[in-house]
Amino acid sequence: MSISLFINLKNSSNKLATIAVSVLMMTLLSACNDNNTSIPVVMPEPEPEPTEYSYQVTVTNLTYAQPLSPVTVVLHADEKMWMIGTSASIALEKLAEAGDNTDFIAQDSIITSMSDDGVLMPGLSSMITVSTTDTSATHLSVITMLVNTNDAFSGLTGLELSNFDLDQTNSWNLNVYDAGTEANSEMAGTIPGPADGGVGFDEMRDDVNVVTLHPGVVSQDDGLTNSVLTQTHRFDNPAIKLTITRIK
């Protein structure tokens, strides 16, 4: 912001100056129709206030019967929080197996985070606003677990924010990933969601140990005898709709 200093010309005592001022005043009066005539003097700009960037993130649960764990939005530098074919971090494993984002948002690389308080039920939307003045927060990730599964999650990671103009809105339909950290047994005691109420995180890695797209759940109705899931818990891509608007 620039600061302007105003000098009142009416206090001038010099005759020449008075005439000059009168002429100037007439000109100014006719030009701007303003009685408080003054000349702005531009001062050097002070240190700029840090610019705040703000993003409104909306997630819609498109599934039939998969509640989503508290939707989590994080800002960070140029980095992917997960990648197909790469082993999941323990923070990602905890989120994908238990819906618990405590470790995920505590990661050293996370500059700012915002998350929902509760689960997001099917057919509903949630809106989170995340803001920062930190210029190193150049990328955004969104993540949530499909809680009636062993280790399925959906989200978007490493979205570059420099492409966003003010008030610009972008939307994505997002697919479901498998963290690859827990076998998709669908057995009682292994699924944290309401279909089971089992344990979430188990540090044992009894699956492929790389992130992939999810093959879908089988369910007891489709012949997986020991599954606690029913045909209602099956899903297809996309599982969530993500909309991001830069509001500052």
Add this chain to the structure above:
Amino acid sequence: MKIKSLISTITLVAASASTMAQDLDITLTNLSQGLYFTPILTTAHTSDSSVFSLATAASAELQAMAEGGDISGLVSMLSNANANTNENPASGLLAPAMSTSYMLTNDSTNTLLSLTTMILPSNDGFVGLDSWTIPTEVGTYTIMLNAYDAGTEANNELIIDGGGAPGTAGIPAAPGGDAGTNGSGVTNSETNMMVHIHRGTLGDDDLAAGKSDLDNRVHRWLNPVAKLTIVVK
């Protein structure tokens, strides 16, 4: 004088170019292996209208389309809203792996494109496009379409005569003639009454009994189920 009239002519042409109606050449392809699409409805409309909206309860007009393939309600709703529509370009069903091509001319104010067609055999599954902004730039645009569930009928997966009427649970027909009978019903309830991504049909391999009348080797799908190509001319 001559120059002046020439200038005003140019101005008129320039002004009308940005607000002129667009001609769209459209092709819809059924990407599935065992699904049929009922009469297709394609429409260009304003942001005041929508045919369906995700995570929102279906209108009665959408329900009639999704449960029985009846587009008349949606057509009259759209015509009241001064939308441009193309109805039933395939003259009936669009079979698996088949395409249909047609034209739609949209008025300058109708800048959003939507499409619906019911999936057979399903209880209330449909293929949809919701309010896609029609580009002003000339070119060919391709959109992959997903299968949605209208959330208005329990997916019991039973072929029932009259099952296409709103309020009557059941699938009206399996046009491939490859469905079973005497299923006990997959479910009696629909807990998510908002339009959502279809979880897929379950089916089973017992065509004379079992839970479903659908065949789990024939009637399943994964998204996307259709491809829409739009040529803006």
